[in-house]
Amino acid sequence: MARTQSTQYPILGLLCIKPLSGYDLRAEIEGTLNSFWRESEGQIYPTLRMLEETGQIVRIEGQRKQARERQVYAITDLGRQRLRAWIAEEPRMQSPRNEFLLKVWMMRHGPEGAVLAHIRQHRQQVAIRMAAAAELQTLVERNRSFPDFPVWQTLFRYGALMREAELAWCDETLAALEPLERREAKAATCTRKGKKLIEQR
Amino acid sequence: MARTQSTQYPILGLLCIKPLSGYDLRAEIEGTLNSFWRESEGQIYPTLRMLEETGQIVRIEGQRKQARERQVYAITDLGRQRLRAWIAEEPRMQSPRNEFLLKVWMMRHGPEGAVLAHIRQHRQQVAIRMAAAAELQTLVERNRSFPDFPVWQTLFRYGALMREAELAWCDETLAALEPLERREAKAATCTRKGKKLIEQR
DNA sequence: GCAGATATACATCTTACAGAGGTATACTGT
DNA sequence: ACAGTATACCTCTGTAAGATGTATATCTGC
Structure with missing residues (x-):
């Protein structure tokens, strides 16, 4: 851009x-x-x-x-x-640079549990933004008569939908990856004595 | 960043x-x-x-x-x-620069119906990406045994959730704004003969 | 076997802009 | 009157996006 x-x-x-x-x-x-x-x-x-x-x-x-x-x-x-x-003109999209997802993608190369912690942190931040947005929206509700009001509503709605999806993903992903990472960690400690399985590539 | x-x-x-x-x-x-x-x-x-x-x-x-x-x-x-x-390290977020939403925000300052067309176009592009991602996912399914497979799955899921939300927003917003813009356009043409109401601010 | 087209691999240059700092004015307590 | 702080405005610099350039490898038809 x-x-x-x-x-x-x-x-x-x-x-x-x-x-x-x-x-x-x-x-x-x-x-x-x-x-x-x-x-x-x-x-x-x-x-x-x-x-x-x-x-x-x-x-x-x-x-x-x-x-x-x-x-x-x-x-x-x-x-x-x-x-x-x-x-x-047709809007151009910002080229994505999502460090959060990049870290998720390479989570196996980071320290044990670090990325899961990021996901929990992210979940919390999204929840905070969600509450803040809801509050702002009630403030804006007073200007119902403004000609731009319907458009503002749709933009609030956009944020709400995205944040909901984000929260849902965090919950799903934590549920899916938490038991897995625990099991892997255990396997790694079990085998480390022998062959350093976790370093194989 | x-x-x-x-x-x-x-x-x-x-x-x-x-x-x-x-x-x-x-x-x-x-x-x-x-x-x-x-x-x-x-x-x-x-x-x-x-x-x-x-x-x-x-x-x-x-x-x-x-x-x-x-x-x-x-x-x-x-x-x-x-x-x-x-x-x-805690991931830093990319500062948002969403031209699409910016244009939605100022749609009343653009030509009649232009932004609605962008929304329809956006909906279509998201639908295309959705289909492409689904196809890619079936390909990746073959590598079920890869250690990174569960993480890949969550990343696919992230994309799917976001795109679903995006589609839902497009549909909602078109339903909400299409009748509105039509009505405003009619009102504008009615009053333009008299006082140029549409220019007031 | 070679001329031309096309794809690959690498490199440079320009410009937008994020982040941080700087400076001048206004206000506030002592 | 004076220091301290908040406000309003502005500048500078390094990073990196994107465009573009150029050399080499590979393919194609004759």
Whole structure:
């Protein structure tokens, strides 16, 4: 997903709602897009400058003369147009880099029980996120009348479905692998005296 | 996930199974880790050099004297040790950058029906991957006796659960948003003659 | 047996961007 | 008045993704 400057799109999307400063944008991305989009601190300011130079946003407050003045940006018609065009393009998928599953895949090369511990830990984190999301959802319920409300609902639902599946997998997998790893460990200790069976490959 | 050189770990993991060349590694990552790990073409060779310099792998074929000779690498004890230590560390999560959900989130700023089309397209792709995974799984079933077989099973199961959830979400969401977008479009065309209601914000 | 096409194997270069740090201003207690 | 801390904004640097380049091996038809 390099070479695409995908940072610009969440910025344009948020500026469609209302004018914001770089700092606000950072906070909004962190707060509302968090579950499916994370932005790097250092990418927002360069991107704002690029968007301003290409006329997709304008600075409506702050002259950049005195230092550290609050700079507020608003989207232009061109920006809205570009965003619209981008939305119509087919979305590209992030190339997966799932360390958790990679460690599961090579669990036999790690220390005894380490990966099972990761799975238990993962289960717990997912459960925590699940509770947090449910709480946030009840907060958002108050804005039922917002035109974007139905879309927000579907996004909550997406998170809920994924987390449910994740939890189910953790439970299944622990049930399947826990007895197995115990048995293997026993077998290994039994044979280690003789031939180091566990090192064979 | 920068600054971590995470590319080294799938390489070490694969070399635990058997010695391979850079080209082989690329093919193996593409073929077997594909569903949760993707590696960039240009990252494998620099990483191999780094691993060789730090003594985690050794070249067992190919002298790098004559050009374009096949270079085969094997893991060393140090490499195995490092991998083991890494597996024990808590896995870090990839920061999400889901263009698909981002477009869903801002669907009202895109052209009429564009995002619904993306959702239908997504549904179809997931269904295709689902069928492909099922086929691959029947192939792997033949290696029931492999020590890694139970782990492979859980990884297949992970993919299956996620894809099921994904499909369910697509169906739900299409059912929820299709009638809505149609109604809004009608309302918009009705009022556009008067006040451009759709532009209000 | 060789000319051209294609696949394989390896390498480099450019650019996006994550992470961390830095600086200036505003506020707050003493 | 002054130190300490929080806020708002901005910069720098290393890592790695992805594109692209190039050399060698293998195949194909004539």
